[in-house]
Amino acid sequence: MTSKKQRVFSGIQPSGNLHLGNYLGALKNWVALQDEYENYFCIVDLHAITVPQDPKVLRQKIREVAAIYLASGIDPEKSVVFRQSRVSGHAELAWLLNCVARFGELSRMTQFKDKAQKGGAESASVGLYDYPVLMAADILLYNAHLVPVGEDQRQHLELTRTLARRFNNQHGETFVVPEPMILETGARVMALDDPTSKMSKSSPVQGSYVAILDEPDVIRRKIRRAKTDSGSEVTASPDKPAITNLLDIYAATTSRTVAELEGEYEGRGYGDLKKDLAEAVVEALAPVRERALALLDAPKELDDLLEAGAEKARGAAHRALGDARTKMGLD
Template sequence: MTSQPRVLSGMQPSADSLHLGNYLGALRPWVQRQSEQENFFFVPDLHSLTSRIEPGVLAERTRKTVAQYIAGGLDPEANVLFIQSHVPEHAELAWVLSCVTGFGEASRMTQFKDKTAKGGADQANVGLFTYPILMASDILLYKPDAVPVGDDQRQHVELTRTLAQRFNSRFGEVFKVPEASIPAAGARVYDLQNPTSKMSKSSESPAGRIEILDSDKQIAKRIKSAVTDAGTEIRFDREEKPGVSNLLDIYSSVTGRTVAEAEEEFAGKMYGHLKVAVAEAVVAEIAPVRERALELLADPAELDRILASGREKARAVAAATLGDVYSAVGFLRAG
């Protein structure tokens, strides 16, 4: 039995490639801490059904996401790496948790309100409404100590904590109440064309994203075309100079220099100098990850082997937790 803290996290396969924000804000921190924790990393493909997506596209994106996890440095032998839909206990526990969740509680989730405000309530599906309950199931099955998430997911982890405490109070101690782990730095990379908005797989223009599977030429072009600000001074000021601040943040995250050191390096220089340096640094960081991901995608049998091993490890834990849940709520167990 390990004495290391247990951590669970994942990223949706909602695009063909992870982007730089995913890499710097999530994947790289996972890799840096993987030897310090007992890790469960998964691809939450069930959540992808809340948006319309072609089946063949979803399968391909799921495979690409796994390849990028490994290419970014996650060791599939040292971590439990799996696909959400390969572990049916996720959906089974979600039903039980939905029965201890209040309708008003679920309707207050800000992401649901934001998305329905954009597309209209008539266009939203029930899966989008119950998304946070499935996320709670994802978490509670594995009894993690911490859940690394972006700040926009903090409310969902709070709901998870509430449901765990409510279930434990009503049926007996089954779940560990997890903590949200919000990265202190490198957690947010902004859109290159709209530097007041977070870089996103769903952003209006692909020119605002740096994708892990982009070519070196594409990466450099997008950075060199990034929106900057009035004036010529290269300094960090999120309010007055969001474009330059975003580039400085990216440069700092990729090179390991502090923002203050980057400001000093580019003092008296033009925006073009900053863009060239950021492009070179990002290409140097991302190119090996892209090449390794493409190698993995060219060997589907090896990816299948890794996923089969991860599924077996994940189901061993998930099935034990679900068994405890079913016993606690009083289901008649199969003989």
């Protein structure tokens, strides 16, 4: 008798342009999880609207993210792929958890502080402030055992764990307390123009990231212009953050080690590294780009697929939400 698979939940916002860091740090790893786990891969569009969005652009980006998920190798026969906003349980459970969460806990969330500093906390939406509770609802709604997270989301996942334990203590055993799934390979890809900052899909600087849908010549140009460090040795070290980043990207793209690459480029310069890295990235992303663009040419099929995924997700979410409502006295 086979044991029941553990459940994994993860999602990406449909804002900005999905980039090489999303592919290496998330999508490639998600694809590798499909046979071993029961996976729920979500397009978290409710999170996207915590900051102003152009509705027309958002609709297109939702489809774009779905197309990239599928083009990367996520199989809707093996994994549930859906839009967060098409499963009303996410918003409903978020409200129930809001009544368990503490104001002080949310006030300590560093990501809100960072984002609010840019536009001013006074003008930040309540949704942006409450984002971690919605994230907790996303995960607990499916009683996920594991959540693939990068360092920037560790604090939010810890809040999810806190809310699950608190709810269970107050109302009786209801939610699985999820564990972080730390994916080391390619987990942290830094910006091409600033190796001290993570590659961001919402960056206004086009040259800071390689978008998954970038044309090959655009990729080559961006990598050619990537920041480098002083000196000429192709080695990874704390005093060479830019070259370390390029080597990390190269290693994650080609499934080689940084040490192997350092040996290969011994006595060679940064120019050789960038030229070869660009070709490796072009080769890795080309089939994903071509498949995604083909899928985007059939928007109705994409929408139907997402709706079928949402139907499956609603079925899975119904039990946890119903249990939480009953335990709080609402049913």
